[in-house]
Amino acid sequence: MKQTVLVMFGGKSTEHDVSLVSASSVIRNIPTDKYNILTLGITKDGSWYLYRGDAKNIENGTWQQGDIKKAVLSPDPADGGLLVFTENGTTTRKVDVIFPVLHGKNGEDGTMQGLLELSEIPYVGCGHLSSAVTMDKAFTNLIADFHNIKQAKWLATDRTGYDPSVADQAAEKLGYPIFVKPANAGSSVGISKAHDHAELLAAIDKAFAVDDKIVFEETVVGKEIECAVLGNGDNFASILGEIAPAAEFYDYDAKYVSDSRLFIPARLEPTVAQAVQETAKKVYACMDCRGFSRVDFFITADNEIYFNEINTIPGFTGISMYPKLMEASGTPYPALIDRLLQLAVERKKRR
Numbered sequence: 001m002k003q004t005v006l007v008m009f010g011g012k013s014t015e016h017d018v019s020l021v022s023a024s025s026v027i028r029n030i031p032t033d034k035y036n037i038l039t040l041g042i043t044k045d046g047s048w049y050l051y052r053g054d055a056k057n058i059e060n061g062t063w064q065q066g067d068i069k070k071a072v073l074s075p076d077p078a079d080g081g082l083l084v085f086t087e088n089g090t091t092t093r094k095v096d097v098i099f100p101v102l103h104g105k106n107g108e109d110g111t112m113q114g115l116l117e118l119s120e121i122p123y124v125g126c127g128h129l130s131s132a133v134t135m136d137k138a139f140t141n142l143i144a145d146f147h148n149i150k151q152a153k154w155l156a157t158d159r160t161g162y163d164p165s166v167a168d169q170a171a172e173k174l175g176y177p178i179f180v181k182p183a184n185a186g187s188s189v190g191i192s193k194a195h196d197h198a199e200l201l202a203a204i205d206k207a208f209a210v211d212d213k214i215v216f217e218e219t220v221v222g223k224e225i226e227c228a229v230l231g232n233g234d235n236f237a238s239i240l241g242e243i244a245p246a247a248e249f250y251d252y253d254a255k256y257v258s259d260s261r262l263f264i265p266a267r268l269e270p271t272v273a274q275a276v277q278e279t280a281k282k283v284y285a286c287m288d289c290r291g292f293s294r295v296d297f298f299i300t301a302d303n304e305i306y307f308n309e310i311n312t313i314p315g316f317t318g319i320s321m322y323p324k325l326m327e328a329s330g331t332p333y334p335a336l337i338d339r340l341l342q343l344a345v346e347r348k349k350r351r
């Protein structure tokens with residue numbers, strides 16, 4: 001019997017457009033001999049629609065002009081899926097497993113995972129707690145510190161705790177240049193690198209425009225290395241990837257517009273690469289991750305390993321690092337999707 005998988009895409013998030021591209025890749029690669037596919041789109045305003053049609057219209061953002069019906073996921077386990085609103089009332093569509101291909105806010109930050117938990121339908125990826133914690137750079141840094149995972153020196157403040165002396169404290173503790181980031185964002189939105197006091201004040205304003213909490217970090221000079229991790233406890237760490245950014249830092253443009261160069265495998269000595277893989281698994285375990293996550297690092301010239309961040313729903317486009325790393329490690333894209341869906345079902349069974 002084929003299982004019905006629900007792919008969720010879009011979302012009220014600054015990463016809405018990336019989600020469209022990730023989701024269309026996922027849809028094209030779901031093994032259709034094993035799964036029926038339902039697709040649910042969430043608009044930039046947060047409205048939900050069951051969409052029937054080609055994945056290319058998800059990718060190019062025109063799906064809303066196609067066959068859509070208002071629908072929501074029921075939090076009531078008795079419904080077991082979607083409530084679809086029709087002219088004659090409401091119908092239910094049963095769902096066996098959900099793949100929320102949603103990046104950033106309202107998708108990757110635990111809010112959606114809370115609803116998915118209530119529905120009792122298995123879903124791909126981390127639970128609500130680890131999704132929320134890893135979305136917040138201050139909480140993530142706290143937990144990494146607690147577990148002695150090396151990372152850049154840092155400082156956090158929220159809007160109410162902020163006064164201009166915080167900028168001086170950051171400069172004293174971290175030294176210039178300083179990275180300033182909104183605690184909750186993604187895709188480098190609101191992030192700047194400040195080289196002096198004036199730039200620091202501007203960077204603080206920019207980050208506060210995105211979030212009420214911001215994080216300051218010392219600048220780590222090194223290679224940017226990423227590792228794909230997969231599993232529900234008995235975890236697998238992939239071959240590493242390296243990003244040689246085209247811009248001064250790997251910002252939104254460098255990521256999605258210009259062509260940053262990728263190296264797979266990363267240009268590291270084998271013993272260093274192995275240590276990075278072990279650290280990636282440690283981070284994944286500390287953050288209580290399930291299913292999959294991409295763990296990102298900086299590796300300095302003398303091979304010191306600095307944890308940077310973890311993405312619980314990493315980019316999944318045809319050119320994204322996570323699927324590329326898994327492919328290089330022996331799991332092609334369709335098998336990867338199948339594995340992620342299986343992990344979702346296994347996790348639900350275990351509880």
Ligand SMILES: Nc1ncnc2c1ncn2[C@@H]1O[C@H](COP(=O)(O)OP(=O)(O)OP(=O)(O)O)[C@@H](O)[C@H]1O
Nearest residue numbers: 152179186187188189217218219220249250251309
């Ligand atoms: N402490 C740091 N030292 C050096 N470079 C940094 C530091 N923090 C961030 N960067 C640079 O800025 C980029 C974006 O930072 P970060 O990965 O924290 O943000 P993000 O928006 O959450 O990213 P993503 O799009 O991967 O979710 C990094 O890829 C790196 O190039």
Ligand SMILES: [Mg+2]
Nearest residue numbers: 188296308309
């Ligand atoms: Mg990053």
